[in-house]
Amino acid sequence: MTDSTAGKTVGQAVAERETSDEPLLRARGLDKHFGAVQALTKVDLDIPSGQVTCLCGDNGAGKSVLTKCIAGIYQPDHGQIFWEGHPVHVRNARDAGRLGIETVYQDLALADNLDIVQNMFLGRERLRRGVLLDEDDMEQAAADTLKSLRVTTVRSIRQPVASLSGGQRQSVAVAKAVMWNSKLVVLDEPTAALGVVQTKMVLELVRRLRDRGLAVMIISHNLNDVFEVADRVAVLYLGRMVAQKPISELDRQSVVEYMTYGGSEHAAALAPRPAGTQEDADVAG
Amino acid sequence: MSRVDVDPVGTEPPERQEVAAPGEVADDTQAAEAAAVVVVPPALIAESLGGYLRAWLVRIRSGDSGVLPVVLGLVIIAIVFQAISPNHVFLHADNIVNLFQQSAVFMVISMAEIVVLLLGEIDLSLGFLAAVGGVIAIQFVEPVTRGWPWWSAIIIALASCGILGAAQGTLISRLRLPSFIVTLAGLLIFQGMMLRLLLLGPFSGYPTLVGDDNNLVMMHNLMWANLDPTVSWFLMVGVVLGLGGLFWFRDARRRRSGLVAPPASLTLIKIAMIAIAGVVVVLICNVNRSVGTPEINGVPWFILIVLAVLVFWTVLLEMTRFGRYIYAIGGNAEAARRAGINLSSIRTWAFALCAMTGALGGILYMSSQNGMSNNFNGGQVVLYAVAAAVIGGTSLFGGRGRAIHGVLGGLVIGGIYNGMFLLSLDTHWQYIVTGTVLLVAVMIDALSRRAATAGR
Numbered sequence: 001m002t003d004s005t006a007g008k009t010v011g012q013a014v015a016e017r018e019t020s021d022e023p024l025l026r027a028r029g030l031d032k033h034f035g036a037v038q039a040l041t042k043v044d045l046d047i048p049s050g051q052v053t054c055l056c057g058d059n060g061a062g063k064s065v066l067t068k069c070i071a072g073i074y075q076p077d078h079g080q081i082f083w084e085g086h087p088v089h090v091r092n093a094r095d096a097g098r099l100g101i102e103t104v105y106q107d108l109a110l111a112d113n114l115d116i117v118q119n120m121f122l123g124r125e126r127l128r129r130g131v132l133l134d135e136d137d138m139e140q141a142a143a144d145t146l147k148s149l150r151v152t153t154v155r156s157i158r159q160p161v162a163s164l165s166g167g168q169r170q171s172v173a174v175a176k177a178v179m180w181n182s183k184l185v186v187l188d189e190p191t192a193a194l195g196v197v198q199t200k201m202v203l204e205l206v207r208r209l210r211d212r213g214l215a216v217m218i219i220s221h222n223l224n225d226v227f228e229v230a231d232r233v234a235v236l237y238l239g240r241m242v243a244q245k246p247i248s249e250l251d252r253q254s255v256v257e258y259m260t261y262g263g264s265e266h267a268a269a270l271a272p273r274p275a276g277t278q279e280d281a282d283v284a285g
Numbered sequence: 286m287s288r289v290d291v292d293p294v295g296t297e298p299p300e301r302q303e304v305a306a307p308g309e310v311a312d313d314t315q316a317a318e319a320a321a322v323v324v325v326p327p328a329l330i331a332e333s334l335g336g337y338l339r340a341w342l343v344r345i346r347s348g349d350s351g352v353l354p355v356v357l358g359l360v361i362i363a364i365v366f367q368a369i370s371p372n373h374v375f376l377h378a379d380n381i382v383n384l385f386q387q388s389a390v391f392m393v394i395s396m397a398e399i400v401v402l403l404l405g406e407i408d409l410s411l412g413f414l415a416a417v418g419g420v421i422a423i424q425f426v427e428p429v430t431r432g433w434p435w436w437s438a439i440i441i442a443l444a445s446c447g448i449l450g451a452a453q454g455t456l457i458s459r460l461r462l463p464s465f466i467v468t469l470a471g472l473l474i475f476q477g478m479m480l481r482l483l484l485l486g487p488f489s490g491y492p493t494l495v496g497d498d499n500n501l502v503m504m505h506n507l508m509w510a511n512l513d514p515t516v517s518w519f520l521m522v523g524v525v526l527g528l529g530g531l532f533w534f535r536d537a538r539r540r541r542s543g544l545v546a547p548p549a550s551l552t553l554i555k556i557a558m559i560a561i562a563g564v565v566v567v568l569i570c571n572v573n574r575s576v577g578t579p580e581i582n583g584v585p586w587f588i589l590i591v592l593a594v595l596v597f598w599t600v601l602l603e604m605t606r607f608g609r610y611i612y613a614i615g616g617n618a619e620a621a622r623r624a625g626i627n628l629s630s631i632r633t634w635a636f637a638l639c640a641m642t643g644a645l646g647g648i649l650y651m652s653s654q655n656g657m658s659n660n661f662n663g664g665q666v667v668l669y670a671v672a673a674a675v676i677g678g679t680s681l682f683g684g685r686g687r688a689i690h691g692v693l694g695g696l697v698i699g700g701i702y703n704g705m706f707l708l709s710l711d712t713h714w715q716y717i718v719t720g721t722v723l724l725v726a727v728m729i730d731a732l733s734r735r736a737a738t739a740g741r
Contacts, residue, residue, distance in 0.1 A: 109620035111617040
């Protein structure tokens with residue numbers, strides 16, 4: 001696992017990783033309503049570095065709203081977000097980017113008519129002489145990042161994104177998010193539109209991000225994916241956080257119960273058992 | 286350690302090839318990466334000239350035809366009109382310069398239109414906005430009224446139109462009104478404005494450039510004066526050497542750093558084509574166009590003006606953040622917004638700069654007509670400008686197009702106009718033929734777009 005240039009950028013993230021118990025991101029008591037609709041009610045969420053946190057929940061549970069509060073698209077009505085222990089206000093996507101939060105939305109937010117390099121640097125182009133785009137520098141950096149993430153399936157990084165397959169587009173979107181010294185990468189349904197092989201490729205990419213010490217949050221419906229990569233699972237039910245546990249304390253049935261009823265007797269029965277029990281093994285297989 | 290050796294992409298017929306980026310030192314890691322299988326559409330591998338040609342053919346088939354259709358169209362127009370024009374005068378040197386002159390206004394206004402088309406918007410007011418620019422410029426240089434220096438008149442005209450364009454852009458970007466409607470209203474408003482401005486001064490609505498005044502002559506010269514033939518040659522050599530050197534050193538540097546770059550042979554071919562085009566234009570322009578004395582020859586000034594606008598917009602669109610954001614907004618406005626781009630500001634500036642460029646086109650029109658009058662048909666001019674852009678290869682759906690498309694499309698429009706005139710055909714035929722060409726161009730645009738999305 002040697003990284004060439006991108007190792008530098010990510011290396012900093014690793015160095016600054018919290019050594020204490022303080023998670024990278026801690027949200028406390030987030031409330032958000034739209035008109036009469038209460039989308040989030042007193043939501044607490046911890047996202048530690050070097051782990052994959054999966055955010056689950058049924059449709060309308062508030063997954064997207066919570067994600068957007070973290071990404072700066074929405075501002076919570078009440079509550080506080082702590083970043084590396086300090087209270088922060090994320091007012092827009094730029095603020096989030098400055099902190100090191102990058103979000104990959106389900107629709108990927110790639111411009112089809114631009115090539116891979118142009119997309120990866122969109123909004124943060126490097127300049128030379130203060131005016132003109134420094135294409136060489138950007139292309140080099142994009143190539144290095146893709147290589148360090150082993151996204152080696154695209155031959156020319158100067159091909160328009162329109163010509164890429166779904167998995168390749170997802171990989172480009174993730175690489176774009178990783179490029180910016182990011183410490184937390186949020187992936188919204190990263191495998192929703194992908195086939196089996198491409199899903200595998202993307203989940204592999206997620207593991208690589210975690211191994212570099214980044215915090216990863218995945219919003220997913222897909223329990224296969226969840227149990228494939230998650231270290232921790234957080235479940236939203238009708239705008240409330242009903243469970244936040246290490247994956248070892250959960251199994252499929254309990255997650256489904258949390259998602260559909262907001263509670264799980266099964267999980268309660270499961271809890272006392274130590275990690276790596278029979279059920280975990282079943283799920284992993 | 287790496288699982289990428291599982292074939293990650295199953296959609297394309299796989300072509301397997303080892304990763305071997307140039308200048309890479311092979312060690313264990315690289316060996317592991319080399320084991321990873323690279324799957325690419327064969328078209329995108331292009332290291333030799335042959336490879337590039339194949340890649341080009343695939344791009345054409347996938348819908349990204351570039352300037353090929355419009356160049357073919359120009360060749361067809363040249364052949365047809367040369368064959369059927371009386372005495373085969375179409376390709377005579379003096380007629381070609383004439384054709385350039387007739388096209389110049391369309392070229393400049395079309396380049397302006399391309400900027401807003403790239404955003405996925407349209408500016409229907411551009412024709413009359415250009416006329417407003419032309420009228421302002423001539424009213425300020427008229428010695429009996431203002432008598433200001435020619436350059437200040439041009440600056441005032443460009444600035445005024447820039448403000449009008451920014452006003453439209455603000456309505457479109459802040460209130461999110463459809464540009465079609467806002468600029469349709471603009472078309473009417475600016476037509477009225479043009480008529481009102483024409484009535485100023487003692488010109489009975491027809492200010493002209495006739496007279497000895499230095500500033501009037503200067504305005505007239507914009508479209509009618511020529512460089513000395515010798516100067517034309519030197520200038521052409523300078524431009525070709527400058528552009529050629531720029532392309533050569535850029536591509537060589539990129540090849541050295543192992544970045545995506547065309548092979549040296551292709552760069553040379555490109556430079557050679559620029560040189561040939563330059564030589565041909567200067568040869569044509571240096572032929573004496575006068576039937577008597579004195580001789581009229583040399584490269585006309587307006588060619589330099591059109592080239593300057595082309596360079597300005599090419600650099601702005603393809604080498605600056607502003608241009609990149611215009612493409613991004615046209616391609617995926619939501620992606621641009623999430624990337625932190627200020628959409629309203631970019632859109633407003635685009636409309637303002639588009640209006641200023643259009644105003645320059647209006648000043649050229651005024652110069653070519655030696656004055657302004659109320660028979661300027663701004664509605665037709667803007668439709669020709671849109672037609673020229675689309676014929677040149679710019680998409681009406683946004684995100685795809687280049688400044689050069691305006692120049693090439695303008696040549697097509699000018700060519701048809703000129704050829705029809707030579708045949709002494711009535712204007713109705715000119716409308717019908719131009720309309721048909723536009724339809725064909727839009728069809729190519731829509732079909733190629735469909736092919737591109739279907740191919741994914």
